[in-house]
C-alpha cells in the first residue's frame with residue numbers, strides 16, 4: 001500500500017503543467033468560490049529566508065465557469081480530482097458543494113475553512129462543514145489552520161459535523177518588509193506563510209488531530225524532501241501534499257516519492273505506509289493510536 005502524494009491547493013496549475021499533475025496520485029484544485037474573484041492586488045508573492053508569503057486572495061473563475069470550462073479539461077488528465085471549496089458564508093460552501101456533487105469527475109471535496117488572505121466566515125467550522133455535508137455525498141475533507149488555540153477541538157467539530165477527513169495545514173499569517181523602504185512587500189501587508197517554517201506547526205497540528213479523531217489526515221506544510229514527508233506520516237498523516245516546493249521543483253512528486261521510500265527503509269519500515277503513527281508508538285503510547293485510517297484517491 002503506497003502513500004498517496006497530492007499537490008497542495010493553489011500550488012500547481014494542472015492545465016499549464018499536465019505532466020506534473022499526472023505525476024501525482026490526485027490533483028487538488030485552487031479554491032473555488034460561488035462567484036468569480038480577481039483576488040488581491042499585486043504584489044501578492046514574496047520570498048523570505050524561511051519560506052514564501054502569498055496574498056493571492058482566492059482568485060478563481062467562480063463555480064459556474066469552473067464546472068463548465070475547467071472541470072472537463074482537468075478530467076482529461078486522468079488523475080483523481082479533488083476540488084477545494086471556499087466561501088464567506090455557510091450558504092457559499094453549500095452552493096458550491098451542491099454544484100459539484102453530481103459531477104463524476106470529482107473524486108473528493110476539500111473545504112478551505114482556513115484561508116488567511118480573506119475575511120473569515122462568521123459561522124463556525126462545524127456550521128460550514130454541516131452545510132457542505134448536507135449537499136454532497138462525496139468524500140469531504142476539512143482544511144484547517146494551525147493558527148488556532150486548539151486545533152484538536154476544531155478537528156473534533158469537523159468530524160462530528162460530517163467531515164470524512166482532514167487536510168492539515170493551511171498557511172499562517174506573516175509579513176515581510178522591503179529592506180530599503182521598510183514598507184511591507186505584499187500590497188495587502190500580511191500574507192500566508194508557507195514552506196519550511198511551517199513544518200513544525202504542521203507536525204504539531206497533525207500529531208494533535210491524530211490523537212483527537214479517527215479521521216484520515218492529508219498532511220502538508222514545508223515538505224521538501226522524503227524525510228519531511230516521513231515525519232508527517234510519523235505524526236499521523238496517511239497522505240502527503242506538496243505545496244511551495246512545486247514552484248521550485250516540478251520534479252518534486254517523483255523525487256519525494258523515491259526519497260520517502262528510501263527514508264522509510266532506512267528507519268526499518270517495510271513500506272512508507274508502515275511509518276504512519278510511528279511518532280506516537282515511539283512515545284510508548286500505542287493505546288492512543290487508532291487503526292490507521294486511509295486516504296483513498
Ligand SMILES: Cc1cc2nc3c(=O)[nH]c(=O)nc-3n(C[C@H](O)[C@H](O)[C@H](O)COP(=O)(O)O)c2cc1C
Pocket residue numbers: 008009010011030031052054056058084112143169170171193194195196198220221222223241242243244245
Ligand atoms: C501561492 C499559494 C496559493 C495557495 N492557495 C491556496 C488555496 O487557494 N486554497 C487553499 O486551501 N490553500 C492554498 N494555499 C496553501 C497550500 O495549499 C498549503 O496549505 C500551504 O502552502 C502549506 O504547504 P507548503 O508549506 O508545502 O506550501 C496556497 C499556498 C500558496 C503558496
